[in-house]
Amino acid sequence: MATQAAIAWEANKPLSIEDVQVAPPQAGEVRIQILFTALCHTDAYTWSGKDPEGLFPCILGHEAAGIVESVGKGVTEVKPGDHVIPCYQAECRECKFCKSGKTNLCGKVRAATGVGVMMTDRKSRFSVNGTPIYHFMGTSTFSQYTVVHDVSVAKIDLNAPLEKVCLLGCGVPTGLGAVWNTAKVEPGSIVAVFGLGTVGLAVAEGAKSAGASRIIGVDIDSNKFDIVERAFPSVFLLTSDKDVCLADNVSAKNFGVTEFVNPKDHDKPIQQVIVDLTDGGVDYSFECIGNVSVMRAALECCHKGWGTSVIVGVAASGQEISTRPFQLVTGRVWKGTAFGGFKSRSQVPWLVEKYMKKEIKVDEYITHNLTLAEINKAFDLMHERGCLRCVLKMHT
Numbered sequence: 001m002a003t004q005a006a007i008a009w010e011a012n013k014p015l016s017i018e019d020v021q022v023a024p025p026q027a028g029e030v031r032i033q034i035l036f037t038a039l040c041h042t043d044a045y046t047w048s049g050k051d052p053e054g055l056f057p058c059i060l061g062h063e064a065a066g067i068v069e070s071v072g073k074g075v076t077e078v079k080p081g082d083h084v085i086p087c088y089q090a091e092c093r094e095c096k097f098c099k100s101g102k103t104n105l106c107g108k109v110r111a112a113t114g115v116g117v118m119m120t121d122r123k124s125r126f127s128v129n130g131t132p133i134y135h136f137m138g139t140s141t142f143s144q145y146t147v148v149h150d151v152s153v154a155k156i157d158l159n160a161p162l163e164k165v166c167l168l169g170c171g172v173p174t175g176l177g178a179v180w181n182t183a184k185v186e187p188g189s190i191v192a193v194f195g196l197g198t199v200g201l202a203v204a205e206g207a208k209s210a211g212a213s214r215i216i217g218v219d220i221d222s223n224k225f226d227i228v229e230r231a232f233p234s235v236f237l238l239t240s241d242k243d244v245c246l247a248d249n250v251s252a253k254n255f256g257v258t259e260f261v262n263p264k265d266h267d268k269p270i271q272q273v274i275v276d277l278t279d280g281g282v283d284y285s286f287e288c289i290g291n292v293s294v295m296r297a298a299l300e301c302c303h304k305g306w307g308t309s310v311i312v313g314v315a316a317s318g319q320e321i322s323t324r325p326f327q328l329v330t331g332r333v334w335k336g337t338a339f340g341g342f343k344s345r346s347q348v349p350w351l352v353e354k355y356m357k358k359e360i361k362v363d364e365y366i367t368h369n370l371t372l373a374e375i376n377k378a379f380d381l382m383h384e385r386g387c388l389r390c391v392l393k394m395h396t
């Protein structure tokens with residue numbers, strides 16, 4: 001079929017909306033009409049050329065929702081008309097990873113999705129004037145129609161608003177799951193969150209629901225603090241203390257952040273600032289930026305003996321983490337998480353239900369709504385004041 005998609009022809013060159021041919025789904029594949037997609041920082045990362053798996057030309061995008069248009073041979077779990085969320089982290093339920101009970105990673109299609117092709121024939125289903133266009137993360141949602149592996153499709157409630165639940169394809173589950181599945185934060189814990197984008201704020205939300213007693217938000221952009229204030233204007237109080245801005249207990253019932261620290265306001269290293277604020281360090285920290293220096297700070301602000309730091313942010317090709325091994329010898333633990341440890345096909349529908357029951361937030365993370373034609377503006381917005389998630393309407 002002919003449709004429209006945003007093509008990334010080269011790293012950092014503006015995306016171009018073009019007529020694209022999308023081939024029919026082959027065995028074990030599903031063609032989806034994408035209705036809404038959001039932009040995640042990881043799309044910008046790959047577009048920047050810093051992703052070692054980044055291939056061009058490609059169709060980016062991985063946080064979306066849509067409707068099944070057609071299915072290939074052997075596909076039994078979804079049918080045309082089903083509402084779905086494409087999942088960049090597959091779940092086949094049969095591979096060594098899926099059966100391990102120890103991870104949400106799945107090995108079935110990862111080798112193909114990492115090189116931008118479909119598993120069956122190692123080819124792309126996208127082309128422009130005969131030129132193949134690589135897939136991205138097995139999802140490629142910046143297209144009005146995409147083809148994905150059946151193990152990468154979560155079927156969701158037909159009543160769920162697709163313009164909202166598209167966010168459950170990446171950022172919000174990643175933050176919630178980092179707390180609930182990877183760190184397993186206990187009630188009463190002190191938590192630090194580095195980076196208050198969508199992922200970091202979802203960490204804060206998850207920590208609040210897990211019963212954390214203090215949630216310290218760290219960001220170099222004080223506008224991010226304002227987002228929390230704007231989202232809950234009637235309940236938010238902010239002191240003018242230069243060093244640490246304390247929100248009152250009522251706002252902590254909302255997004256979750258109880259204290260804000262801007263490293264730029266301090267002469268000391270940020271890990272020292274946090275250790276001093278917390279009588280020796282936090283129980284759990286989360287790096288939600290992708291900056292290896294901050295990853296080190298996030299580990300080193302953890303309490304001796306038990307503090308655990310979770311790396312969520314994605315760092316560029318060639319970047320490496322470091323710390324004194326003594327930090328680990330003395331009981332700190334370094335972990336990482338992909339999609340918050342959630343098993344995608346099994347648990348994304350459950351997250352949608354939690355949203356429908358108002359048990360988790362989604363709407364609050366959507367700060368902008370644009371169309372596919374405005375995708376370059378949407379990428380620009382990611383660097384501007386007050387942007388968390390921008391949702392694109394794909395068909396206008």
Ligand SMILES: NC(=O)C1=CN([C@@H]2O[C@H](COP(=O)(O)OP(=O)(O)OC[C@H]3O[C@@H](n4cnc5c(N)ncnc54)[C@H](O)[C@@H]3O)[C@@H](O)[C@H]2O)C=CC1
Nearest residue numbers: 041042195196197198199219220221289290313314338339
């Ligand atoms: N592990 C996983 O499964 C996933 C990882 N990610 C990664 O998580 C990270 C966050 O994603 P988003 O929330 O979409 O990004 P974002 O760009 O919206 O948020 C990042 C935040 O970090 C802040 N920041 C930047 N440098 C800082 C510094 N030195 N100290 C303190 N704050 C700083 C920014 O002001 C911004 O508020 C990205 O690296 C993304 O690629 C995203 C989704 C899933």
Ligand SMILES: N[C@@H](CCC(=O)N[C@@H](CSC=O)C(=O)NCC(=O)O)C(=O)O
Nearest residue numbers: 040042051052053089170314315338339
């Ligand atoms: N190709 C990238 C990999 C970046 C990465 O770690 N991706 C995360 C999801 S980020 C979503 O916004 C992930 O799930 N990783 C596990 C995986 O199997 O890819 C690079 O090499 O940097």
Ligand SMILES: [Zn+2]
Nearest residue numbers: 040042170171
């Ligand atoms: Zn993402």
Ligand SMILES: [Zn+2]
Nearest residue numbers: 092095098106
């Ligand atoms: Zn598997």
